[in-house]
Amino acid sequence: MDQLCGESPQVGKLITSREHLQPDVVVRDVADRFFKSSELDALALVEGRNPLGLVTRPKFFFTVFRRYGFELYGRKPIITIADTAPLLMHEDERLDVAIDKALERPPQDVYDDIVVVNESGSYAGLLSVKQMVIQQSTVLANNIIQKEMVQAKAKEIERMSELRSRFIAHVTHELRSPVNAIIGLAELIQVSSRKGYMEQMKDRLALLMSSATNLRAIVTNILDLSKIEAGKMEVITEQFNVVTLLNEAAETTRVLVGNKPVNVEVIAHEDPLFMVSDPVKIRQILTNLLSNAAKFTEKGKILISLGLEGSRVRIVVSDTGIGIRENEMDKLFVAFSQLEDTMTKRHEGTGLGLTITKNLLTILGGKITVASNFGEGTSFTVFFPLNHMTKEDSSDGRQERQKDGTDH
Amino acid sequence: MEGKRDKKMVLIIDDDVKHLLTAKGLLENMGYEVRIHHFAFGATNAVRETKPDLVLLDMNMPGLSGERLSKLLLSNGKTKDIPIVFYSSNDEDNLRKAVVEYGVKGYIAKGDIFELRKKVASYLESPIG
Numbered sequence: 001m002d003q004l005c006g007e008s009p010q011v012g013k014l015i016t017s018r019e020h021l022q023p024d025v026v027v028r029d030v031a032d033r034f035f036k037s038s039e040l041d042a043l044a045l046v047e048g049r050n051p052l053g054l055v056t057r058p059k060f061f062f063t064v065f066r067r068y069g070f071e072l073y074g075r076k077p078i079i080t081i082a083d084t085a086p087l088l089m090h091e092d093e094r095l096d097v098a099i100d101k102a103l104e105r106p107p108q109d110v111y112d113d114i115v116v117v118n119e120s121g122s123y124a125g126l127l128s129v130k131q132m133v134i135q136q137s138t139v140l141a142n143n144i145i146q147k148e149m150v151q152a153k154a155k156e157i158e159r160m161s162e163l164r165s166r167f168i169a170h171v172t173h174e175l176r177s178p179v180n181a182i183i184g185l186a187e188l189i190q191v192s193s194r195k196g197y198m199e200q201m202k203d204r205l206a207l208l209m210s211s212a213t214n215l216r217a218i219v220t221n222i223l224d225l226s227k228i229e230a231g232k233m234e235v236i237t238e239q240f241n242v243v244t245l246l247n248e249a250a251e252t253t254r255v256l257v258g259n260k261p262v263n264v265e266v267i268a269h270e271d272p273l274f275m276v277s278d279p280v281k282i283r284q285i286l287t288n289l290l291s292n293a294a295k296f297t298e299k300g301k302i303l304i305s306l307g308l309e310g311s312r313v314r315i316v317v318s319d320t321g322i323g324i325r326e327n328e329m330d331k332l333f334v335a336f337s338q339l340e341d342t343m344t345k346r347h348e349g350t351g352l353g354l355t356i357t358k359n360l361l362t363i364l365g366g367k368i369t370v371a372s373n374f375g376e377g378t379s380f381t382v383f384f385p386l387n388h389m390t391k392e393d394s395s396d397g398r399q400e401r402q403k404d405g406t407d408h
Numbered sequence: 409m410e411g412k413r414d415k416k417m418v419l420i421i422d423d424d425v426k427h428l429l430t431a432k433g434l435l436e437n438m439g440y441e442v443r444i445h446h447f448a449f450g451a452t453n454a455v456r457e458t459k460p461d462l463v464l465l466d467m468n469m470p471g472l473s474g475e476r477l478s479k480l481l482l483s484n485g486k487t488k489d490i491p492i493v494f495y496s497s498n499d500e501d502n503l504r505k506a507v508v509e510y511g512v513k514g515y516i517a518k519g520d521i522f523e524l525r526k527k528v529a530s531y532l533e534s535p536i537g
Contacts, residue, residue, distance in 0.1 A: 169499055173468060176497035177424070180519030184430030187521055191437055204433075207426050 011098045012091025014135055015116055015125035020046040021078060023053065027064060028074035030055060042113035042126055045082050049122035051115045053079060054086035059112070087114045091124050099136055102129050163334075171222060178215035182208055221352040228359040235363060237388050240279045241272040242313060246304050249286045253302060256294035262320075268306035275313055277388040281360045288353040289317040289380050297321035300377070311386045318379030324372040332370060333358045364388055415441040416532045419460035420495070421451045421477070423469040427518065431464060431495070438525060440532070448472035452480055455487050462531050464495040464516065467506065478510045491531060 021030065023045040034040055034057055045053040055078060063081050087105065089098055102114055114127040185208040192201040227233045246266050253264045286304075293302045300320025307314040324332065333354050361368050365385045372378040418440050422428045428444040435442045445454040448469045455463060463481070467474035474494060481487045494503055494515040503515040516527045 169502060172499045173497045176517075176519055177427075180497055181424070181426040181430055183519055184434060184521060185426070188430060188433040188437075191433070204429075207429065211426055 008094040008096040008139060009135070010091065011089055011093045011095055011114075011116060011127055011132070012118075012124065014095065014127060014132060015091075016128040016131050017042070017113075018125040020044040020051075020123060021055075023047055023079035023082070024077040026075050027078055027081060030060065030078045031064065031074070034060060041128060044086075044113075044115055044123055044126055045079055046123045049120075051086075051088065051117060051123040053082035053084040054113060054115055054126075055082045056112050059083070083109075083112065086112060089114050089116055089127065091116050091118050095132060095136055095139070098127070099129075099132055102132065174218050175215070175222075178211040178218065181211040182215065185211065218352075221356060224356050225352055225359070228356070228363070233360075233363055235278045235281070235388070237276055237278055239274050239276050242275050242282075242306065242315075243268050243270075243272050245279060245283060246286070246306055246315070249283065249290055250304055252287065253290040253294050253304075256291055257297075257302070260297070261299045262294070262297050263301040264304075265301060266304045266306070268304075273306065273308065273313070275384065275386050275388075277364055277384055281364060282384065285357050285360050285382060286315070286317070288357045289382070292353060293317055293319035293321060293378070296378070308386070309383070313384045313386055314381060315384075316379055316381045318377060320377040323374040323376050323378050324370070325374045329370065329372070333368075413441065415439065416461045417441040417443065417458065418462045418464060418528065418532075419443045419445060419455060419458050420464045420466075421445045421448065421454070421469075421474070422464075422466035422495070423447050424466070427466065427495075431524065434521060434524060435528060438529070440528070448474070448477050451477055452484065452487065455481055455490060456484075460490060462528065463490060463492045464528075465492050465512075467494055467496040467498055475506060475510050478512050482511060493527070493531060 017040075019040060019042075021033075021043050030043065033043070040057065042054060042056040044051055045055065060081070087102060087109075089101065093101075098114065103110060105112070111129050113129065114132075116124040116127050118124045185204050189201055189204045189208065192198075192204060224233070243266075246268060250264050250266045257264060290302065290304070297319040298321070302317070302319045305316045305318075307316075358368055361382060361384075365388055366383050368383075369381045370378065371381075418435055420428055420431050420435075420442065422431075422444070423446065425446065428446060432442045432444050443454070443458050443460065445451050448471060451472075465474040465478060469477075474496070478492050478494070481490070481492060492512040494506060494510075494512060495518060496503060496515065497518045498506075500515075500517055503517060506512075507515050513531060514527065516524055518524075
């Protein structure tokens with residue numbers, strides 16, 4: 001917990017050893033202990049509960065072998081060659097403070113273990129400096145990671161709120177613009193009708209209709225997106241011939257293309273290809289892609305090709321339109337990011353089509369990829385499962401539902 | 409150079425024909441002379457040539473935004489004294505901010521016919537420009 005909170009733990013919790021000896025144990029016995037257990041780094045000398053000194057392995061052997069000799073002094077009590085003023089530390093001491101204190105010692109003592117005492121001054125255990133440093137570096141690393149996580153989170157929140165307010169600004173503009181036109185035109189039609197200008201009225205009514213149609217498209221898109229975001233978009237599957245659907249979509253696209261020299265062609269087998277999915281949503285996806293193609297292609301062709309890859313249906317919509325710049329590719333599926341500057345308006349459209357398309361595809365278990373050469377054309381490839389399995393379709397519907405909410 | 413016009417003239421710059429025609433109709437009914445310019449491109453020339461008493465400038469236009477266009481107009485010696493008003497469907501908070509940022513005379517939110525009439529009248533009657 002301490003580490004998770006990013007605070008320095010207390011040294012009492014990091015005690016590495018509780019080994020201790022009476023101060024009158026003879027040097028030879030201490031040597032035996034060090035020889036027998038190679039992991040023993042240090043021993044505290046404790047009388048009753050009072051810590052009196054410290055013996056560390058390196059210093060002990062150094063002293064015994066160099067200055068006294070084992071045989072001669074082996075029988076002396078250990079206290080005579082022990083460090084009788086080791087660094088003492090209260091068990092509540094914070095790790096970072098403990099490390100500072102340990103490292104303040106003279107170089108030859110820096111790695112000596114620290115004797116930890118409790119409130120009443122009784123011996124509590126030994127603290128290995130090596131372990132403390134490792135511990136501290138973990139704490140520091142955790143702190144850095146936490147800091148980075150918090151910063152990343154803050155950035156993400158900031159970005160989301162930025163996107164959100166941009167979204168609202170765009171929705172405001174997109175909704176108001178046609179409403180404003182409708183109000184103004186209605187007023188003008190009133191004037192025309194008062195004056196009896198039939199031709200002028202007809203013209204203005206046509207503009208009013210087109211504004212109203214545009215408004216309906218925007219409202220539908222915004223509602224769709226809200227539905228998707230709220231997870232309320234329902235999938236209603238049925239079996240249908242995807243070739244028929246493509247031919248119908250092509251017909252609609254020809255209307256959209258109008259008088260522009262653009263050929264709209266479907267490349268598919270003549271045989272029907274039946275798939276089980278939500279045809280309304282697939283039509284919506286295709287309409288979105290095709291209306292983009294129609295909008296951005298001035299001449300050349302728009303191809304809709306159908307293929308089957310294993311159990312996946314592949315539909316490619318390619319055009320010879322203006323294309324998309326490399327650096328604009330990743331903005332493509334973000335709501336209202338309609339290329340160019342956000343404030344310099346774009347082509348007619350809601351700027352939501354591709355966002356909705358991508359979301360609908362996800363709902364249908366499909367995916368979309370895009371390839372484009374700027375100035376030459378764009379091609380969107382969508383994949384759908386040939387059979388979109390729903391919970392209701394699976395043989396054991398109840399179990400499926402319990403497991404998870406996914407359908408494939 | 410030319411004599412005084414008998415009618416005040418408003419130039420509307422917008423990328424949306426519907427808005428151009430609607431505003432034109434509404435303002436003409438008030439007795440003003442109205443010129444329209446579709447898109448931002450060539451708008452500087454249009455302003456220079458028509459010398460309007462007021463420019464209604466849409467903000468969101470492809471290629472060159474109304475904001476940037478206002479900068480160009482206000483930094484050009486021949487057009488800098490012609491009053492510009494943003495005429496946009498954007499949120500009013502944004503409009504207010506943009507007015508301050510770009511130093512134009514004001515803004516008119518699209519859609520409120522009453523406001524359009526009132527504000528245009530007040531900009532044209534005021535001594536500025």
